[in-house]
Amino acid sequence: MTVDDRFEQDLMETVRDRVIDPRSAIITGPVSDWATDFSHAEPEWAADPYLIQDELRERCPIAHTERFGGGWLPTRYEDVAAIAYDTDRFSSRAIIMSNVRPPLELAPVGGVPPISSDPPFHHDARKLLLPAFTKTEVAKQEQATRAFCHALIDELQGQPVIDAARDYAQHIPMRVIADMLGFPPEDGPQFREFVEHALEGVNAPPEERVPRIQKLFDYLLTQIRDHVDNPRDDLTTYLINIELYGQKLAPTHVAGTMSLLLIAGIDTTWSAIGASLWHLAKTPADRERLVAEPGLLPTAIEELLRAYAPVTMARLVKADMHWNGVDMKADDWILLSFPAANRDPAQFDRAGEVVIDREINRHAAFGLGIHRCAGSHLARMELRIALEVWLERFPDFSLADPAAVTWATGQVRGPRTLPLRIG
Amino acid sequence: MKVKINAERCQGHGRCYDLAPGLFGDDEEGYGQVLGDGVVPPGEEQTARLILANCPERAIEIL
Numbered sequence A: 001m002t003v004d005d006r007f008e009q010d011l012m013e014t015v016r017d018r019v020i021d022p023r024s025a026i027i028t029g030p031v032s033d034w035a036t037d038f039s040h041a042e043p044e045w046a047a048d049p050y051l052i053q054d055e056l057r058e059r060c061p062i063a064h065t066e067r068f069g070g071g072w073l074p075t076r077y078e079d080v081a082a083i084a085y086d087t088d089r090f091s092s093r094a095i096i097m098s099n100v101r102p103p104l105e106l107a108p109v110g111g112v113p114p115i116s117s118d119p120p121f122h123h124d125a126r127k128l129l130l131p132a133f134t135k136t137e138v139a140k141q142e143q144a145t146r147a148f149c150h151a152l153i154d155e156l157q158g159q160p161v162i163d164a165a166r167d168y169a170q171h172i173p174m175r176v177i178a179d180m181l182g183f184p185p186e187d188g189p190q191f192r193e194f195v196e197h198a199l200e201g202v203n204a205p206p207e208e209r210v211p212r213i214q215k216l217f218d219y220l221l222t223q224i225r226d227h228v229d230n231p232r233d234d235l236t237t238y239l240i241n242i243e244l245y246g247q248k249l250a251p252t253h254v255a256g257t258m259s260l261l262l263i264a265g266i267d268t269t270w271s272a273i274g275a276s277l278w279h280l281a282k283t284p285a286d287r288e289r290l291v292a293e294p295g296l297l298p299t300a301i302e303e304l305l306r307a308y309a310p311v312t313m314a315r316l317v318k319a320d321m322h323w324n325g326v327d328m329k330a331d332d333w334i335l336l337s338f339p340a341a342n343r344d345p346a347q348f349d350r351a352g353e354v355v356i357d358r359e360i361n362r363h364a365a366f367g368l369g370i371h372r373c374a375g376s377h378l379a380r381m382e383l384r385i386a387l388e389v390w391l392e393r394f395p396d397f398s399l400a401d402p403a404a405v406t407w408a409t410g411q412v413r414g415p416r417t418l419p420l421r422i423g
Numbered sequence B: 001m002k003v004k005i006n007a008e009r010c011q012g013h014g015r016c017y018d019l020a021p022g023l024f025g026d027d028e029e030g031y032g033q034v035l036g037d038g039v040v041p042p043g044e045e046q047t048a049r050l051i052l053a054n055c056p057e058r059a060i061e062i063l
């Protein structure tokens, strides 16, 4: 047997230029006009992106910005869907709108396959992941997830006010993904740091980004090396051993996919659980109805995913073109707002309202087309169990201090501080 | 009434097998599959229409 020496080198050497070289000037500060100067990294956006997007949908409907080196924000469902489906003209080479555009040569693989991959490579990289994430497969984790949610609540019981984002929501996806990847469960707090840096640090200068990314890759390499020495039945060992086109994966592919699962798996679901609890805390009628009719929960979850879709993606325009009335340039960003699509009145009746028993709900919270969230079945399971257990243990709760609620800025939106009064 | 999945469009969201586990199932990669011959049992027509209206990819066809 030959020794697997793919993971001896520091991966930072390889990834350095892809992730840290800013190609556009960093512009921050208040937005002058959302139609011509939008930014998803400003506090007004974090506080309420819906008002901004609803207004743009009526007025534009595709907004522009010079920030981040230039980008566009479509706000109609129809435009968001068309871009998600058009992988010929819009690339996923980068999916976080920042001042860094990874080099063209990185396509079609990208830094974090398959989310950063374009056809035809995308299909093959995605196929490797799908079997572990089917509804049937994730159902096997339901019992452990339920027990974990109860254990979290056992710890919190008796406190009059609980921060449901910090002390409940965030821990659930952290534990689930740590188990799947085979990482030590006590490493959770480090994951939070990785997530915040990857998704919220879009305007940070290179001297801050380098050590952050180095830290994430160092962590992943330590885990990978440990799995090379002690293989076990988890996703890390699977990714180390799996073959694509008759060869084991490049070390950057293994680490890239692991970082994707870690980051996409945590922040998104934490946000969805938090936003759902926030809605129920401020809407007693919906909360009481779900307590009385637990069977309605799956329907309600789809509506909460529609109304508070946590994930916005990005694309890069491949070549100069005139598209739906605007002149796009090669390497312009598209901020692909599934949340905006989900509130388009042309697609949904009462689009701006939460209708907890909405039966017809063709929402796009998990994306559309070839990049459909590979973790959607896992996320739905986590969300259902997290809410079921919370409602069972704390049927009566409300916002302790609405002004104290804080929301993450950037492309994944959910409450980060959520003080709830119990009883 | 009969249901069919357009495999070209299906991306494995799973709304069909979530909402009508009697009519649809998932394959080993999570894509939707019609169970049996796809004939909708009498009384289930409304469910079939609901599935059609909920598929994000518009991959369900009713024949």
Ligand code: HEM
Residues within 6 Å of the ligand: A084, A092, A095, A114, A115, A116, A126, A129, A173, A177, A260, A261, A262, A264, A265, A266, A268, A269, A272, A309, A310, A311, A312, A313, A314, A338, A364, A365, A366, A367, A368, A370, A371, A372, A373, A374, A375, A376, A378, A379
């Ligand atoms: C409520 C929670 C979640 C939401 C709203 C969400 C949303 C999304 C969206 C919108 C995409 C499409 C990206 C694009 O079009 O570029 C996506 C992709 C992806 N998500 Fe999720 N996600 C969630 C949870 C998860 C979880 C728990 C995991 C796994 C641990 C995960 C793993 C992935 C992966 C691997 C992709 C890339 C799929 C591909 O490119 O083929 N997600 N997610």
